[in-house]
Amino acid sequence: MMMWLKVNDGEKIQGLCDYIVENDGEETFDLRESYLLALCESERKENILEVLEIMDIKKLSSVNSVAKIFQALGRLSLEPVAEKLFFDYKTNHEEDSITNFIASYAISIPDLRVEDVIKKFKDFHEKLEVLPSCSSYNKLILHGCAFLKERTCSDEEFDQLLLLLEKLNATTYWNDACCRIILCCIWDKRLSSAIDLCKLLKDKLQTDELIMKVLFDKVFSLIEESESKYLQTAMELISEMKDKLGLLPSQKYYDSLLAWCKANDNSHNAD
Template identity: 30%
Template sequence: MGLQKLPGGRINRLIEMCGQKLGTECTVELFGRLGRDTGMKEYNALIRICIEKAKAMNYLLALCESDRKKDLLQLLEIVDVTKISPPFYVANIFKSLGRLMLESLAENLLLEFQICDCEPKNISNFIFSYVVSIPNLAVEDVISKVKSFHAIVEVVPSSTTYEDLITYCCNSLKVHDALEIVDEMCEMGLTLTIATLHSLLHASEESYDFNLFEGAFGMLKDLEKMNLTPTASMYNAIIAGYFREKNTYGALMVLKQMELADVKPDSQTFSYLISNCDRETDIIKYYEELKRFGVQVTKQIFMSLINAYANCGQFEKAKQVLSDKGIPVKNLNEIKSVLVSALASCGQITDALSIYEEIKQAGFRLEPKAIISLIEHLQPDGELSTLLLLLKELEDLDYWVDGCCRVILYCVRHKHLSSAVDLLKQLKDQFCNDELATEVLFDEVFSLIGESEPTYVQIGLDLLQVIKDELCLSPSRKCLDFLLSACVNAKDLQSSLLIWKEYEAAGLPHNVLSFLRMYQVLLASGKYNTAKMMLNQIPKADTHVRCVIKACQTSYAASNAVKKKTKKKGGKEER
């Protein structure tokens, strides 16, 4: 019987079988070649196959997103993953296997892809997708596991996988590992993309490791071997790093290298150079060079000029930058805010506040960073009312929290208890659903008390009472530790005994640190017998603990000897 004469039921079953094995497009093409016109019934059969596959695929991807292990395993038993396309979907499946740590299943699936002649670069991508999704895996282990999986399926890592690994290392600031991968790529004749190189240079800048930074700079000299053309932003990242390290000579050497490579400096280059000038002549020199190169004067350049002049003590010239007609109206307020911040940080508080008032009268708002700068530099001798007014200007929550903590610390220093309490209440209201954030912020306040003069103990105790009675919060261990430290500094035995009881009331068992601090207070107060009893309760297995105990005994023994000697001298004089 010819294909043309097959009954509808049989042809439908044949189409379904071919559709399952070959796919819908290949099936239509095959039947066309065999002389069978694709009619409505045949298309319906193919549509039914597509819908069933789409359902299965949607279920599979949904299970991958939800990480429902049992259901995912059941579906993977009936779905042929090697038939799934595009590869992006398969990568999502491997990511889920990684999150669920199903290593044996991942390995089996990778071997299946190898057998069915899947493109090596896709298999390499699946490996990377799986490994980086494994929870709590150190960067070194990620690199090792990626290599071992490639060895198992006998596939060479693709350039894309290498670059993904480099980016992964850079995001974790593991620049040393990233540079080793770059070396591997070069040995294999693979080249980096510009985007990956930018990522590597940025990570080098952020790593604060000068040796790695030098390595990244050395790599710039080998760009020709990688068939890459250097860009200004690559050199800018290196220049910024040198300036951050206060290495002006290194930054200028990079600038020279930039010139030799025939790379034209851009506005960002000159922004770094100008903002790090410590002489007025250098500011003028770089500004003239900027114009000679035809580089556009951006808002960053205007900001750099302001900061540079302010740092050189040329405050009037910093103010004169605002009169430049090249400043776009839309950037004027932002640049004025930079001037306020620069003046405040250089101690020119009166001028900074004056410009702040001008901005307000013009109907604009000061930028949050400038407000924080004003709050920070107003604190030594500013008025609380001004600080509270500045705090109200902050609308962004992160900046407001930063500013609020600074004003609370001011209140603690100047013993404005009621204002400190009011701000603590506002903080609690902002983080009513986040106890951890509230605890961290309160700990920051008490840390100041622990490091301050002895006279701060009482305001610390008052704040502790407020936290318990008015805010209905239990003090954290750090909070009590800081207060106990303040008692040590003040040699205040009575207050330390109160705080000692607070540990118990808060359900916090005394630990080595609290025992040591209490031991210090007892020695400082001359309660040697009680101190000896406390000493017996301190675990001494740790070397550092023994060193602290010895240092305390030496310190307070010497202090006691001086006191006795003074008393004896006083007695002789009386006789």
């Protein structure tokens, strides 16, 4: 199937779909799953719907396989199909799986603003009468931060990220999610908000050395050398952390900063 999808041979693809539709016994289930997952990587909406008609997704080999199907349904804007499958899947599976599938679906819908993704996420939870999980909230934050890197972040969108972060309080996801939003602050030049989040991180982690390690590993080290437009904001944040929170980088991290700045200067000089 993958070979024919790569060359976009519609006749061969349809032939394989016809075969698994006509031979839908247990002995071909693994083959049908394989073909369906391959189709979900494509834009062939009609073929995906055709195979879904004969598949019981509750029997798929892993939750990751099911998530890929909902991602495709989101990407192709097939909401009625997704809703039907959500209800089918809910009958004998844990809520934690359902809420993660809802998140996978919502964040895959193209060109949807952060607040609209969150609304879609909430609406489906209400329809299905399930509670969101920490892991699904975390998915929304990761998606929102990645989405906003490419766009100007409105105050409303940023506030939505902060509300999601509150949902993760006292969970293992909180530190990573907080750092993602701090990075988002650097992209959007929200120094005041970044300092507030660093203060929350300091209150949770207690020791300055650990705080700086987390910030360097999960924030500053993620800024690529090619992203020099964010370098000045990052340096300003480090200065603000020193003045307002008393946080100083260790010699190790200070040396890393110098190397970071030197590499950036060299790249500018080369240009």
